Each structure stands twice: as C-alpha cells, then as structure tokens.
Amino acid sequence: MSILQRTACELVGSLRRGELSSAELTQACLDRIRAVDGQVGAFLRVDEQRALEQAEAIDQRRAKKQALGPLAGLPVAVKDVLCERGELTTCASRMLADFRPPYDSTVVAKLKAADAVLLGRTNMDEFAMGGSTENSAFQVTHNPWDLARTPGGSSGGSAACIAAGMTPLAIGTDTGGSIRQPAGLCGVVGMKPTYGRVSRYGLVAFASSLDQVGPMTHSVEDAALLVEVIAGHDPRDSTSLDEPVPQYSATVNEPLAGLRIGFAKEHFAEGLDAEVDQAVRAALEEYESLGAKVEEISLPHGKHGVATYYVIAPSEASSNLARYDGAHYGYRTDEQEMLIELAAQRKQLQAAGDQRGLDNLDSALVRMYRRTRAEGFGPEVKRRIMLGTYSLSAGYYDAYYLKALKVRRQIRQDYDRAFEKVDLIAGPITASPAFKLGEMTDDPLAMYLVDLYTVSANLAGIPGLCLPCGFTKAGLPIGLQLQARALDEERLLRGARMYEQATDWHKKRAPL
C-alpha cells in the first residue's frame, strides 16, 4: 500500500515523470477498495472497468506526449450527489435509486476535463442531510480509525475513503459542515470554499443558499490542487462568483509572514472535549511558534448558528425536494397497490355513510404523491421537509424564516468585524471526536448540535477548512478548523499548509 500513502501532489509528480502509470495507481486504489471497503462501506458504487479504461487512455495520451489536464491520471471519488451524464446519481436515497441524469454537473465536467480518473461514488447521508452518514438509504459507512464509530457526515463516504487510503482525492459537499466535520472525524483535510466559488450546477440541491462543493484530501497541498480545478465562474449558476481563480497550488507552500490568527472565546466554552480543547490550543501555540500573532476574538451570534441553520436549510430543502413527487422521474409508489388501497378506503367510507370522509379522501394523484414521498424518503429527510414546510407556512414565516435571515446577517457581521482584526479564525471542528454509530440516531437534536462549529461559515458564505491537529488517547483524529474572509482561499490554504508542514498529523494513516 506504499503508493497509497503518498499525497496526490507526490503522485502527480510520479505520473508526470513516468515512474508510475495511472493504470497502476488506479489498480492499486481498486485493490485497496476490494480489500478494505467491505469493512468501511465508503463507496456506493465502483466501476472498476471504466476507471481502468480512463486510466489507460490517459497513460496512452501521456505516452504520445499529448497535453494533459492538471489531475491527469489521479483517481477521484465523487460524493453521490453530483450529477454525471448517464451514470447513477442517487443522493443515497431510495427516491433516486435508479436516477441517471442526462447531463454532467459542472464539477464532474471539470474533473473530466482535468483528466481525473472517476473511481466511483461515495456514500452520504440521504440528500446530504445528516452528520454521520447513517441516513444513507443504502449502507452504513464506518470510520477507518475505529470501525464502530461514525466517519461523520454527510460526506462520510468521501472522508472515509481518503482516510482508508482507497483514493488520493475525493469530492464532498458542505451545507452546514458536511465536508469539514467528516474530515475532522476521519483525520483528513476537507475544505468548503466561499459560497459561489464552485458551481452548484448539477449538484443536487439540499439548501441552495448554503451548498458548496469542495475537496477532501490527505494534505492541504492536495486540497489546493483539487479546488483549483473545480472552482470558477459558471454561467449556468447565477450564484457562482465571476472572479478569477488564483493558482492556489503555486502558492500553497509559501508561508504567510505576519499572519494574524483569531480564536473565538465562544468556541472554547462548556461542552468542548478536554482532549480536543488541548489539541486545538496546542495548534494555536504551534502557530505562535511559526511567527503568527494569535489573539482572542468574539463571534457573539455564533451560538444562534445551529438554530438559524435549522430554519433556513430545511426551509430551502422543503422547496428543493418538492420535485421528487413520482410524476416525472425517480421512485414512484406501486400504482396498482395504491388504487386498490384507495378503492378499499372508499368502500369502507361508503359503507359507514361517512360523507365527510369521502369528501376528504385523496384523489389518485394526491395519494400517489403521498405514498411516493412516504416510501421514497427516509426519516431524517422527512423531518427536515416538515421543519421547513412549517417555517415557511403562512403565519410562521416572519417568526421563523424571516427571523433566521436576520440572525444570519448578524452572524455575517460578526465575521466582518472579526476579519478587521485577524486574517484567519482557528478553532475546533467538533466538540468531540467521532461518536459511536447508532449513538445519536434516536436523538436528532443532539445530532444537530454537532454542527455547532461548522454552520456559521455556511451562513456567512465564507471559506472554511479542516485539517488534522492531533489524536485522542484512544487514537481518534482531532480536527482543526480554519476560516477566512470570502474569496480568501489562497490565504486559508497557505495558512493551513504552514501548520501542516510543521506537523506530522496528516501523515498518519488509519490502521486498517
């Protein structure tokens, strides 16, 4: 497994110099997947033949000295929420179990154009709703560092496949922390770019004003390489930012002089695990030793982040998921069974002389909708659709949705003020390391509170990154979160890389 311990940047060099072929690398990934994914469950689908064909085609082009893209020959795993033409894109939902989009998402198109090898699709919480990947309709994903524990979520499959050395690169999506949190729990690097930095076209929407696509990798350097490929303006996404994409990979290794790092006092309050607290504080000290100025700041509205997020995200989700109604594509209930059910109910009401019941009996269309959605969505998705529907309903809109928008503005202003004083904000990614699978499935509120440190970056639209900063005594990874100003990914990556170069945490691999 030696080549799989190397970073993407190292591998890309070997590929370029001809020391390694893409077919060899891809085969090594496939072998590793065969060997360990039975235990981890990171991938929903792996298309071995297609991956090898792509790899061989790239090797041939390289042999002919043809121009190749920046990811030429590197395997990439993609979260199953990004559309690829003609390929299953399920969002880990029964609703889309058979859905093959007739178009490429912009991110997948950019990966193809960069000559990446598309290895397969990774598991996730259904429609990216969750923080443990347990909400997948298809399988459970296990944390490679401790198979009894969660890899986090919703991009748990992408985090786990990096941590288990199944692929050097993976793509995740982050609506409230879904890249950064699993990166933290799996000891890998994950980055959520600025909202609008990466196109959302073809990303199956969960919460449109919060969703972003980002890289999940072994190192910050690798994250720079991958985000550079997928970022950029897209005329098909009106919310994508029309700003040039700096060449992050060219500058990522340059340390920042005079770096000012802030830590929010609110992030080190009650509830923070002692080992996590210690590791994050040690990281701050490391920055000081690297010449950074570290100072305390305040993000006073951050404590309302989770509440705000769980109004806005479900509201948008309730609307975005309305299209899954069984009429045009995706899962539809068994119509024969449905008609029999309806007829039986009608007969029963007629026999009872219940005219009111008959008047209120569903039409076949409405019953089709009800059954399709009841059968096609899992419990967490339904819970969020109900939360969002409630928040947007007449009479509740002002008290919930509108109020949440106002708090969102306050949270953004907190960051604006903080970034007048500091360049980066550092802190924990979660209050505790990876929890046990099944530990929180009966307590949705506790599960929502796991997002405490991550949702604010989505609400403010700023970039955030998580990188390894230590391990618990039990051997579980601890993540350090860094946040930066909107569109300041370059500084975020360089700042993170400074720490990475000074430490060895990212070089550790899960003992599988």
Place this chain on the structure above:
Amino acid sequence: MNEPYTTIIGLEVHVQLATASKLFCGCSTKFGAEPNTQTCPVCIGMPGTLPVMNLHAVELALRTAVALDCEIPPRTKWDRKQYYYPDLPKGYQISQYDLPMSHDGRLEISDTKGRFEPKTVRLIRAHLEEDAGKSLHDEAAGKGDSLIDLNRTGTPLLEIVTEPDLRSSAEAAVFLRELRLLLTYIAVSDCNMQEGSLRVDANINLHIDTAAGKVATPIVEVKNMNSFRAVERALDCEAPRQYREWQETRRVLGQSPKQTRGWDDAAGVTRAQRSKEESSDYRYFPDPDLNPVSFTAEEISRARGSLGELPATLRQRLEGEYSLPAYDADVLVNQGRPVVAYFLAVADDCHDGKVAANWITQDVLRVLKKRNLSIDELPVSSSAIAEMIVRIKSGELPAARARDVFQAMVDTGVDVGQAMSALGIASVDDSELVALCQHIVAANPKVAADVRGGKAQAIGALVGQAKKSNPNVNPNRVREICLELIGAQD
C-alpha cells in the same frame, strides 16, 4: 341597465412575452411543437439544475411596465410559489411575491360606442414569472389517465393585475382590447388568445343597495375564458347569478371563502370548481438560485425611450394634428402601428388627413380584409395613394373614377399615372367641357324645359349623356355647366 347593484370587476391578465427562448433556459418558446420536444433538464426541473434569467424577458417586462405607467422599485427579486401539480415539475413556480418588478400603473380606457365614460383603470402590479406545462386529461378513457406536455414550462409570463376598477363587462372588454393593443404596439407579445399568449381571469362581485345600506357579495374568480367575447359573456352571466344567489342566501363578502368558477362557453354558464384548492398556502420565499435585480435609472429611461408613440397619444395626435374625428382616429390606431404609420405617410404627403383617413379606413382596410393582407403586403405604397389623392383634389383625376383607379393600382401595383392611362382617364379641360354641354343642352330641349319648370332631377339625363360621350368628365362640373346653360336660356 337598471340593476339594483353595481358590478365590481378586477382582472388578472397573463401575457406570454415574445422571447425566442424560455425564462430560465435556452429552449424554444415556439407554439405548436410536438409535446415534450422543447424541453431540457433545466425547464423540466431535474435534480441539480439551476435557472439562469433570460435578460431579454426582463427587458420586455420592463418595457411593458413603463408603458403601463408603472412605478419601478429600486430592487426586485424572484420568489418560489409552491404547490404540487404534475405540470409543475419543480414543485414550485418561480414568480414574484412581495417585491414585484413594477407596481401602481394605469391604463386609460374609453368607448367610442359611448357605453361608459372614459376612465382610468389602476394597475396593482405587473410581475414576471414562468409558465407551467399543460395537462391533457384523458377523460374518455375513464381511467383518469393524464398526459403532461412540458413544452410551455418556463415560458416567460407577465402577470398584470388591475384594481377592481371595472364596472361592467363592456369596460372589461374595452380594457382588454386596449391592453392588447398597447402590448402589440410595444412588441412585447403576440397576444394570441387561441395559442394562450394572453389569458384572462376575472374577479367579480356585486355591491348591492339594500334598505340597510350597501352590501358586497363574496368575490368569485372566473377562469377558462378563451376570448374577449367569452370574458364579456361570462361576466354578463356571472353578475346576475351572484344577485340571484344573494337573494337566496343573503350571504355577503367574508361569509364564504373565495370561490373559483369556470366559464363553460358552450353552455353559457359559470360552474363552481373544486374549492379545496382555495385554502392553499403557497409558502412563498425568495428563490436562492436567482439574484435580486436592480434597474438603473438609465435602464428605465432606455426602456421608456424604446416605446415609440403609444395608442392613446397617437389617437390624440390624429385628432389634433390631422383633424380626424375621434371615431376615425380610433379605427386607425386600433389597426396597429403599421397602419397608423401608413396613414401618417399618406396624410403628410397629400396634406389632407381627413381624405387620407377616409381612403384608408374605407378602401384600404376593405382590401386588406378581403385579401387577408397586412399593410406591408399591400401593393399600393403610401406615396402612391397620396399622389392619387393629390390628383383627385386638383381635379386631374375625376372623383368618380378614383375608385377604379385605386382598384387598378391594387390589382396591378402600378402608380396613379399608369393606372389613369390604362383606364384612359385624362382630365377634360373646361372649354372642352362647356362645348360638350352646349351640344347636349341644345340636343335635349325637353329636358332643359323640365329643369326650368322645376324638375331639377331631370338634369341627371344630361349628365349621363355627357359621361357616355366622355367617361372622363367630372359629373358635378357637367351638372354645374348645364344648369348655368339652361338658366342662361331664360
């Protein structure tokens, strides 16, 4: 019309904007294609797709808004209106809720038939939204099968909502005709009702005078009216129906939920539709996929500058500058901008608006109608007609032959000179005419005597003989000369 009530009507008009492509994707908006051939992942709402605003639709909407004297707010946004229906594939319609792109406009209406006094109809708002698809219900099969055509899904619509300022079906019909005229003048829509480019819903109720004071009946929304005529008939039918219902139930506004009734054109009645939909909560919220828009003062003034002269202004100008009767001005303006341009060219060339208007409203329009031509297809140019009018006025072309000449010009596309030569029309000079009349009067002593004896109409026989002898003679001039000659013999 002495009903014991006043009819209160407000209209909601949906107008398809004349863009080549849909509001949020590149699909064609052309009418009549095979079902589901003008669709793409975006307009059928597939997972992950995103809307991108068609700026031409925004431009047409803005042009309409300024033409309707609407106020344009500094910022407008797009909202999702959410409901479930198979012809709405996203489960929501992208529309505008609390910040429409325009509001508080107006349209003046008046009736040449004098059925009502000229009035200003206030417009609450005009906003941009996307159309839904079409559901085709297979009722014959009895199984309730439905087919969905998504070609129309995502077509840009402008929804124009009036205040309840209309007081009769006639006012509603005139308002709609004036609105359609304005929209075609500014070229934002073809307003073809048969193809659904213009659709009308009406909200109607009654204010009834009772001994206890004025009461209002519950508001009814009437749908499914497929022509202006249908709107008139539906409203004429709905008002007395509401009165009868009130007499039976005494139910007033607020005592029953707003009802929707569909117009059955064949049966000539409105029928209640399922009222279950009425209680729907659309859960509007701002569409996070689309950015709010701010119109600059420059954009608004550019839109205003692009309008050209609007029907109301044109009518005034034709009455003022060209001295046309209101009726003629109305007929011309209602024909649309190209006919008015044609008229203006003729009138300016021949320096006689009234005569130009007569020729166009009578002869030209008759030809266009008979041959199903547009004014641009008429083989007679405006300068040719103007030249013809000049010759008639100078006497060079005898008025009596003018229609023949016009017909020849229409048939063969020649100019007035060529038509006159082809018909052998040459003007007859006065001395020649006097000689001819002397000859005829001398040859018809009995007629002359009858005329002198008071039978003035007997002179017609002499005019007839003169025309027979030379078809180019001006019969009025012959009459004058003969009368003079007969009088001279006294």
